[in-house]
Amino acid sequence: xxxxxxxxxxxxxxxxxxxxxxxxxxxxxxxxxxxxxxxxxxxxxxxxxxxxxxxxxxxxxxxxxxxxxxxxxxxxxxxxxxxxxxxxxxxxxxxxxxxxxxxxxxxxxxxxxxxxxxxxxxxxxxxxxxxxxxxxxxxxxxxxxxxxxxxxxxxxxxxxxxxxxxxxxxxxxxxxxxxxxxxxxxxxxxxxxxxxxxxxxxxxxxxxxxxxxxxxxxxxxxxxxxxxxxxxxxxxxxxxxxxxxxxxxxxxxxxxxxxxxxxxxxxx
Amino acid sequence: xxxxxxxxxxxxxxxxxxxxxxxxxxxxxxxxxxxxxxxxxxxxxxxxxxxxxxxxxxxxxxxxxxxxxxxxxxxxxxxxxxxxxxxxxxxxxxxxxxxxxxxxxxxxxxxxxxxxxxxxxxxxxxxxxxxxxxxxxxxxxxxxxxxxxxxxxxxxxxxxxxxxxxxxxxxxxxxxxxxxxxxxxxxxxxxxxxxxxxxxxxxxxxxxxxxxxxxxxxxxxxxxxxxxxxxxxxxxxxxxxxxxxxxxxxxxxxxxxxxxxxxxxxxx
Numbered sequence: 025x026x027x028x029x030x031x032x033x034x035x036x037x038x039x040x041x042x043x044x045x046x047x048x049x050x051x052x053x054x055x056x057x058x059x060x061x062x063x064x065x066x067x068x069x070x071x072x073x074x075x076x077x078x079x080x081x082x083x084x085x086x087x088x089x090x091x092x093x094x095x096x097x098x099x100x101x102x103x104x105x106x107x108x109x110x111x112x113x114x115x116x117x118x119x120x121x122x123x124x125x126x127x128x129x130x131x132x133x134x135x136x137x138x139x140x141x142x143x144x145x146x147x148x149x150x151x152x153x154x155x156x157x158x159x160x161x162x163x164x165x166x167x168x169x170x171x172x173x174x175x176x177x178x179x180x181x182x183x184x185x186x187x188x189x190x191x192x193x194x195x196x197x198x199x200x201x202x203x204x205x206x207x208x209x210x211x212x213x214x215x216x217x218x219x220x221x222x223x224x225x226x227x228x229x230x231x232x233x234x235x236x237x238x239x240x241x242x243x244x245x246x247x248x249x250x251x252x253x254x255x256x257x258x259x260x261x262x263x264x265x266x267x268x269x270x271x272x273x274x275x276x277x278x279x280x281x282x283x284x285x286x287x288x289x290x291x292x
Numbered sequence: 293x294x295x296x297x298x299x300x301x302x303x304x305x306x307x308x309x310x311x312x313x314x315x316x317x318x319x320x321x322x323x324x325x326x327x328x329x330x331x332x333x334x335x336x337x338x339x340x341x342x343x344x345x346x347x348x349x350x351x352x353x354x355x356x357x358x359x360x361x362x363x364x365x366x367x368x369x370x371x372x373x374x375x376x377x378x379x380x381x382x383x384x385x386x387x388x389x390x391x392x393x394x395x396x397x398x399x400x401x402x403x404x405x406x407x408x409x410x411x412x413x414x415x416x417x418x419x420x421x422x423x424x425x426x427x428x429x430x431x432x433x434x435x436x437x438x439x440x441x442x443x444x445x446x447x448x449x450x451x452x453x454x455x456x457x458x459x460x461x462x463x464x465x466x467x468x469x470x471x472x473x474x475x476x477x478x479x480x481x482x483x484x485x486x487x488x489x490x491x492x493x494x495x496x497x498x499x500x501x502x503x504x505x506x507x508x509x510x511x512x513x514x515x516x517x518x519x520x521x522x523x524x525x526x527x528x529x530x531x532x533x534x535x536x537x538x539x540x541x542x543x544x545x546x547x548x549x550x551x552x553x554x555x556x557x558x559x560x
């Protein structure tokens with residue numbers, strides 16, 4: 025039986041350059057999570073490419089996705105080499121209107137084994153950590169029904185970290201092992217690092233996210249660290265690093281996001 | 293009189309979505325520099341967009357550019373908002389063959405003033421630094437005729453830094469002040485950080501480069517730091533940060549590049 029993630033990100037080819045999918049409601053809060061939408065894009069990309077995993081993928085978020093509605097992914101392979109392929113993809117929704125939600129560019133290939141990589145920070149083990157909280161007290165995050173996200177006890181409350189840097193553990197609740205595509209989801213599902221410094225912040229929409237997959241993760245918990253050292257004019261850059269259960273760096277990402285005044289709708 | 297950089301990156305519109313330019317020979321070594329090619333792309337992008345500067349731009353390098361040959365940039369504006377626009381661009385060469393050299397995605401806008409930003413590292417002033425050397429003794433880098441690039445004396449020889457981190461100063465030789473577009477060139481013209489650790493390395497071709505412009509630089513020298521903490525399977529991620537003469541962070545970039553065995557042709 026397919027896992028929830030595979031089922032909810034599945035696409036099938038309907039024309040030479042077109043894959044059809046469905047944006048499910050579970051993967052987001054007010055809006056579908058950007059990493060979730062990107063996982064749908066990459067499902068189509070890897071079918072179109074001779075290479076299995078995204079080594080580098082950039083997504084520009086043009087408008088919020090529509091939950092519980094079909095989507096289409098248009099894929100054009102721009103270059104197909106021996107070691108890597110490059111492809112462009114566009115995720116649209118709303119049928120005839122073809123609203124562009126994501127414009128993406130990716131290089132696909134086969135990740136390798138690191139010669140140089142930063143070690144995972146030492147943090148308390150998952151069983152000693154607490155579940156990710158909402159951005160406001162009592163807020164329920166629907167995505168936590170499918171993902172188990174935990175933070176060290178001294179970082180879990182917004183503002184408690186005292187700096188724009190947060191550590192996390194993450195895994196699928198249904199036991200699906202992590203892979204390259206799951207990493208794209210994970211990097212966009214942690215609390216925003218800036219929450220650790222500022223406490224409550226509003227919805228922090230992603231303008232652009234670039235992720236690099238460095239190694240295939242082994243089964244088990246994935247450890248993440250998000251940090252922001254750069255905030256200008258209401259726009260921040262957030263970096264994320266992921267390590268697998270073997271302690272190996274598996275992904276790095278950076279996103280440009282908008283910091284808005286706190287509002288009733290919040291969360292990543 | 294236009295400066296060399298402006299002259300050599302100029303494009304003019306020839307059709308609704310098409311801008312024509314010319315890849316000049318000065319800006320590269322064996323191949324045209326990737327940041328130089330991207331500066332041509334952005335010249336067309338900013339003409340097509342209501343916004344002046346690239347806030348986030350990603351370029352995938354599909355094949356080496358052809359020096360001393362015309363080029364065309366195809367631009368499609370995907371979204372035009374109040375604060376930012378998003379556009380896709382493709383740089384092709386070789387006329388009828390339309391060889392795709394760069395596929396790019398960018399968000400354009402107006403950069404702001406930082407609330408949070410890392411300070412510039414303290415390094416010796418430009419007058420106490422030495423000119424960038426070639427990757428092999430006696431190698432002449434043509435790009436140094438248009439750019440003045442200097443490194444601290446203890447980092448200038450490949451391998452001397454003892455780590456994959458190098459500091460640099462950079463400016464145009466003809467006095468052109470830096471701007472957002474120049475930053476895209478600068479981030480790709482420093483010695484590769486990995487050179488500081490490994491000493492001589494071959495040509496390190498860029499697969500993908502993403503740059504974020506954070507603030508408009510003031511006139512004067514630009515200070516840069518390149519570093520690599522992540523090398524796997526012959527592919528490395530190199531980060532670059534730029535600060536202007538006022539000490540403000542103006543740009544951050546990250547590129548995925550290939551580390552190949554040393555070869556006669558070398559340099560970025």
